[in-house]
Amino acid sequence: MREKKKYTMLVVDDEAIISDGLKELFEEEFSDIFQIYNCYHPKKALEIFKYRMPDVVVSDVKMPKMSGIEMAEEMRKIKPDLHVLFLSGYDEFDFVYSAIKQDADDYILKTEGDGIIVQAMKKMTELLDSENLFMEEYKSAQSKISYMAPAFKQQALVHILDGTIAADGEFRDAMMELENPLPEDSKLLLLIGTLQEKVTQITQEKILETVVQLLQKAFGDKISYIHKVMYRKSFVWLLESEDKELPALLFVSALDIQKMIQLRLGLLMYFGIARESVGWKELCSGYSELWTEMQRQAINEENSIIMESRELYISDSFNGEESDFEQMLTPITEKLRMMEEFLSGENFPAFTDLLQDILSILVKAKRHSLYALEIYYSLGNILIAYINKKNIRPQLASRIQLMELFDPGSFVTWEQAAEYIIRLTSSIQEICMETQQTTMMSITERTKTYCLSHLSEDLSLPVIGQAIGFNPVYLSRIFKQIEGTSIREYIEICRMDLARRLIRSTRMKVYEIAEKCGYQNPAYFIKIFRAHYGMTPQECRDMG
Incomplete structure (x- = not known):
């Protein structure tokens, strides 16, 4: 793998012998420093320049169609930090001096010999090294500043939040060096x-x-x-x-x-x-x-x-907007807290009563009342907390616009806002009732599945409650509400149905069928069977 050189040089002269000769001279003296290219025409030099982006250009001043000065101007448009060493014949040197002194890093007469040219290039190399060192130190400093900037800003923000920075002058000093103050x-x-x-x-x-x-x-x-x-x-x-x-x-x-x-x-x-x-x-x-x-x-x-939010009291919240407010003594904040408790316990009637009280106050407020806005937001806080607790946002989104809950500006009057709150509350209640019904049906189905899978075992309410994970009394009430019959009656029906199928399809003895159906006492089993079907198990079997 070829070693990468430190810098790149381009030699341009319309006389091939001079261009090639300078290339050989520089390769002999600076082969460990420069990667050197050369050409014989300014237009070709510009093409090479765009591709190679050299650090140094050594060029004749006077060339056909484009002078070295014009060529250098075009190159500096692409790379402003380009270094240029001009070579000039004796006759035109005085003519071009006034022009090149502003653009060239150095200028030499072609007749001055190789030693002067080499010396000039050594100075150019030292200049490049000096610039590189400066840029490395600058980048290092910038890197450190960039690395520390977030910490400086964090410290400044902390001082502002804890009140250490309070004066305008202190604030400006703290913000002065920050990228995003x-x-x-x-x-x-x-x-x-x-x-x-x-x-x-x-x-x-x-x-x-x-x-x-x-x-x-x-x-x-x-x-x-x-x-x-x-x-x-x-x-x-x-x-x-x-x-x-x-x-x-x-x-x-x-x-x-x-x-x-x-x-x-x-x-x-x-x-x-x-x-x-x-x-x-x-x-x-x-x-x-x-x-x-x-x-x-x-x-x-x-x-x-x-x-x-702020503690709101009906006596002072509306600042005398309506005389009715002055006559009320109960703080709104206390009502809001009670509403939160009622909603959490799903006591919707009590919640709705208090909601109507507060909305009756809200609709009397002026449209741009700050206090009315706070009441509205407080109601929104209570409702959204419950919505999150129950995880019913998706169901609500299909019934009502939730964004309006925290965009009171979308309502022309507080009456419209109150109507929205009532609709939202009704939707929440409907979804909860539907969810409750679904939950109750799910509990009932799980209870039925468990009973059917354990007909030969103990199916007392405590045992079923423990298996399903619900209080036996609550479980019994839910089952009765959904099925229209008690759990005990359901189990007895299932056991008798199983008993009849076993009697007709197997040769098992009656006491074995009784045990299979969860009855340890055959006499009691026969009594229950007769009560259900009007015949004994044996009579049922004899009938085929």
Whole structure:
């Protein structure tokens, strides 16, 4: 394998003897440094140049159709850092001096001899070595800066979140060297993520970047940039956006992000979403308030995404928008908490009663009331938490638009929003009833299958309940509701049917058939058989 040379040189002269002679001279003196090419015409030289991209060009000044100066100008358009050594005949040297002094690294008279030319090329080599060393040091420095940049930014974001950086001057100094600094005047939306499990730093970075990519894919231009940082064992994303609807839209997207993280990494991430975007100075208090809200709402598997809200009281929430509000004393927040409990326990009548109370307040609010918006979002939080708990999003999606749940701007009036909430609640209740019916039927079928497979064994309710995995009393009630008969009656019918088939198709003795059908007392078996068929087992067999 041929050794790769350090630099490349192109020699151009329209006199072949000079071009070839210079090539031989340079190969003799610099064979370990330069890979050398030569040609006899500027146009051909340009072709070679584009392919070889030489570091140095040695050229005659005066050549047919294109001068060496013109050729060098074309080459520098392709490679601005090109080094050029011009050779000139004595007669035209003074003529071209004023032109080449701006473009050439050096210029030599052809009559000065090989020693001067070699010396000039040695200086050129030293220049190339010096430039290479500088570029290597520069790239190394840039690499170190690039490597450390994320750490610098992480540190700056941490100082902002904990309030260490609070003054404008401190903020500008911290942001000055960062590639993607926080905006000084724009708003940022806080998104906090937390895990129950401890994970490695690599996993933390993977989660931070995964969420950034998913958000960018989901919202595109709605978010200008996403900053990310680990802060106090929590994952923090700062979303540059002026879109006031983003918090609501983010709630829905967070559900998909949550599932993606669970699918990819096997981790359940809990999210907290700020109520609104804030300036960088409010990030410290904004983080504390959102984190406190996440703890207050007892974030867990069933309530894994929290949207920041405020304690609402009917007496002051609407700031006197309607006089009716002033007369009510019960806090809305307390009603919302009761609704959450009722829905969790699937007490739909009680839930619906409280829902009607709150919606009757909502419809009286002014269209752009911030407090009405918070009530709407609070209802949305309760409903979406239940939807996630029951995993019924796919069924709901075929019946009603779920995106509207967190897009109140799609409604012209609060009356329309209230009607939507009622329709959504009705759909949830219908699906739950259908699901409950399906579940009850499944339990019943499993009970029947177990009984049929164990007719010769003990089939008391406790035994069946343990086998199926349900409380015997609950199991008995479900079975009676679906089948219209008790489990005991069903078992007796199945045993008698089996007994008749064995009597007619086998020569087994009556006591053997009794045991096969789960009766240890033959006399009792005969009594039950006669009660069912109006004859004894023997009479049944005699009849054929």
